[in-house]
Amino acid sequence: MAEHFTEQIVFNKPKIELHVHLDGAIRVETILDVARRRGITLPAGTVKEMTHICVVHQPATLTEFLGKFAEYMHVIAGDREAIKRIAYEFVEDKAKEGVIYVEVRYSPHFLANTDVEPIPWNQKEGDLSPDEVVCLVNQGLAEGEKAFNIIARSILCCMRHMPSWSKDVVELCKKYKKDGVVAIDLAGDESLNCEAYPGHRMAYEEAERCGVHRTVHAGEVGPASVVKEAVEVLKAERIGHGYNILEDQVLYKQLLEQNMHFEVCPISSKLTGACDPDFTKHPVITFRKDKANYSLNTDDPLIFNSTLHLDYSTAQNYMGFTEEEFKRLNINSANSSFLPEKEKKDLINKLYEAYGMVDGFVGSSSVLDGFLLGDGELRNGDRMLGHSGYNPLSHFIVF
Numbered sequence: 001m002a003e004h005f006t007e008q009i010v011f012n013k014p015k016i017e018l019h020v021h022l023d024g025a026i027r028v029e030t031i032l033d034v035a036r037r038r039g040i041t042l043p044a045g046t047v048k049e050m051t052h053i054c055v056v057h058q059p060a061t062l063t064e065f066l067g068k069f070a071e072y073m074h075v076i077a078g079d080r081e082a083i084k085r086i087a088y089e090f091v092e093d094k095a096k097e098g099v100i101y102v103e104v105r106y107s108p109h110f111l112a113n114t115d116v117e118p119i120p121w122n123q124k125e126g127d128l129s130p131d132e133v134v135c136l137v138n139q140g141l142a143e144g145e146k147a148f149n150i151i152a153r154s155i156l157c158c159m160r161h162m163p164s165w166s167k168d169v170v171e172l173c174k175k176y177k178k179d180g181v182v183a184i185d186l187a188g189d190e191s192l193n194c195e196a197y198p199g200h201r202m203a204y205e206e207a208e209r210c211g212v213h214r215t216v217h218a219g220e221v222g223p224a225s226v227v228k229e230a231v232e233v234l235k236a237e238r239i240g241h242g243y244n245i246l247e248d249q250v251l252y253k254q255l256l257e258q259n260m261h262f263e264v265c266p267i268s269s270k271l272t273g274a275c276d277p278d279f280t281k282h283p284v285i286t287f288r289k290d291k292a293n294y295s296l297n298t299d300d301p302l303i304f305n306s307t308l309h310l311d312y313s314t315a316q317n318y319m320g321f322t323e324e325e326f327k328r329l330n331i332n333s334a335n336s337s338f339l340p341e342k343e344k345k346d347l348i349n350k351l352y353e354a355y356g357m358v359d360g361f362v363g364s365s366s367v368l369d370g371f372l373l374g375d376g377e378l379r380n381g382d383r384m385l386g387h388s389g390y391n392p393l394s395h396f397i398v399f
């Protein structure tokens with residue numbers, strides 16, 4: 001996939017990324033390095049060979065895709081230095097792509113080797129718990145933030161096939177709310193619904209009760225009914241992927257009205273087999289035409305051998321995206337981030353400035369303050385949109 005290294009940069013401006021997995025975004029060099037240090041033998045010794053093993057080359061099945069994690073997760077899991085290092089390097093890689101705010105997600109259980117049942121990746125029992133994993137990732141992200149001058153927050157994932165872990169996950173979200181953990185997620189095989197696995201529903205109820213934000217992988221490979229369950233039962237504020245929502249036009253229209261945010265991952269959706277490999281038929285084209293609220297994201301750049309630039313250039317080259325749409329979707333993404341309102345406002349302001357959209361109008365933070373907090377000054381045509389309050393786009397940009 002040499003073309004990834006000569007890819008076009010089509011939107012070389014500050015960006016927001018809301019859907020990317022830490023354990024799907026590790027540098028191959030780091031996997032090799034840690035394996036050497038720990039004396040773990042891998043089937044490949046060079047970056048090129050190891051990349052070939054980790055990467056999905058053609059649209060794959062879910063089993064093939066998940067199998068890729070098994071190629072390297074045992075190297076990183078259970079190792080304190082490695083876990084902190086991948087978090088730090090992740091921030092550096094995102095900064096290089098021009099990302100100024102990222103929400104990175106992971107399952108703390110998948111990186112632990114004690115207090116987790118079953119112990120993943122055939123590891124021997126050790127002394128690294130999911131709780132300490134979260135501390136290490138928080139440290140790595142915080143050091144990365146300082147070094148590379150971007151904001152990195154995290155989302156903790158429940159796994160659909162492991163409902164017994166979900167209670168721990170929500171408790172960790174609560175415990176580390178002040179240390180950069182902003183939300184809970186549910187990932188994995190969508191055919192495992194929450195009626196059959198009430199552990200997830202209970203965790204999400206607790207999240208809502210405690211003010212922990214909620215996103216859910218839904219409608220990626222699964223049908224629109226999974227999106228419905230995510231919204232109605234799990235009270236999701238954002239949907240991971242959500243492509244198959246288009247099968248249920250009633251629900252789709254309802255979510256458009258609510259300004260529901262869809263975390264779209266173009267390259268991922270092709271290589272996981274979630275969407276038609278012909279990008280000109282991608283659901284995000286409908287989202288764009290309908291002025292839906294969505295972000296563009298990498299999902300698992302290690303496994304797709306991709307970067308955020310590739311997702312953007314794909315959107316431009318095959319889906320007709322313009323610079324104006326890139327700006328619009330990034331401002332929408334900032335507005336749908338899980339930051340507290342004040343920090344969200346600052347982030348949106350940063351984008352307006354970087355995009356040259358200040359015009360002496362939104363440059364004044366007091367104007368935007370009033371605007372986001374709803375003090376009654378800028379009310380003409382306002383409408384309440386979803387969980388994130390007023391939508392600044394309705395005032396400043398007309399597309």
Ligand SMILES: [Zn+2]
Nearest residue numbers: 021217240299
């Ligand atoms: Zn994902």
